[in-house]
């Protein structure tokens with residue numbers, strides 16, 4: 001600790017003392033997650049440390065979960081690909097988690113310079129216990145004794161994100177975006193007042209601001225809506241962490257690590273508040289479409305096809321089938337782009353067995369979705385969506401719905417136009 005900068009347990013205790021008297025001094029235990037772009041270089045690292053230091057000086061307790069710097073995870077994955085064809089899971093996890101390990105140590109060093117005592121912890125040291133599923137392990141328990149101990153001593157625990165130790169005592173990686181899950185799991189285990197996800201966007205928007213400049217930041221969004229937004233193309237926060245947060249009742253605050261302004265709260269739907277009919281428009285270009293035409297209308301055909309796809313671990317998203325009067329049907333489904341060639345191959349291999357006319361693989365599709373809790377109780381939302389697309393001359397190729405989402409498959413080259421038109425049609429730009 002530097003002499004000129006006396007901050008630590010003492011000031012923390014003082015903050016606690018004053019808190020009941022001065023509301024703006026309210027003490028809180030906050031878990032802060034910082035993503036790769038937030039700590040991309042030395043300057044960003046120090047900016048994040050400065051923000052953490054200021055939060056601690058106001059009397060709060062802070063636990064940090066940090067991602068690997070910048071594109072480091074991608075670089076490590078790339079490196080592994082250059083070295084090895086087999087890339088054993090155990091070694092991949094040891095390699096990838098090194099990115100977060102580097103970041104957590106550097107962040108602690110920067111904090112020390114600012115007079116804040118802090119300790120870095122690997123996922124293992126922080127007590128993040130996972131299953132043995134390497135490269136995408138799931139958290140099974142959090143035994144955060146050391147994190148609690150550091151807090152009790154007035155130190156800032158900085159935990160390496162997206163990692164843990166398996167029930168077999170091997171280092172595990174929680175998967176891409178896993179640092180969000182680390183933060184939520186720590187928030188739950190420590191009964192934190194909030195879990196803040198700091199990132200390079202300042203919250204959840206009514207549409208991607210790069211596509212719709214007048215898109216507006218949402219003040220709040222329900223867990224259910226956020227899950228639908230994640231599933232339909234909203235890149236942040238990571239879907240698994242939102243599921244975890246919903247299951248454990250952890251409120252999330254997604255906000256900017258660049259402007260530090262308040263962002264979007266993700267929390268339980270408030271039954272007292274009237275729900276927006278539509279909260280946001282999303283799009284997704286990550287999927288492709290396969291159509292199997294002219295299959296006979298018999299029991300077991302879809303079962304045969306989708307079992308074969310499942311056996312190749314293909315994650316099918318939308319499925320559509322409709323029986324014609326002639327007794328044959330077309331089956332269309334969407335899969336991630338990277339699975340298109342396998343899905344095409346599997347479908348072709350069954351073509352004669354299931355009596356299909358043709359198999360068509362189509363990479364140039366995209367989905368556009370509208371999501372809103374209020375659509376459950378408002379008629380006419382689908383009509384407005386379809387009319388809006390019709391007015392733009394956009395053809396709808398598939399439709400899928402949940403109780404709070406409507407999704408249309410369209411040509412990929414018109415999807416941005418669809419997003420802009422729907423954002424306007426549902427008046428999302430105005431408060």
Ligand code: ASP
Nearest residue numbers: 067073162176177178179
């Ligand atoms: N660094 C890891 C990734 O990019 C984990 C994370 O950022 O959440 O996926």
Ligand code: MG
Nearest residue numbers: 035036067177
């Ligand atoms: Mg990341």
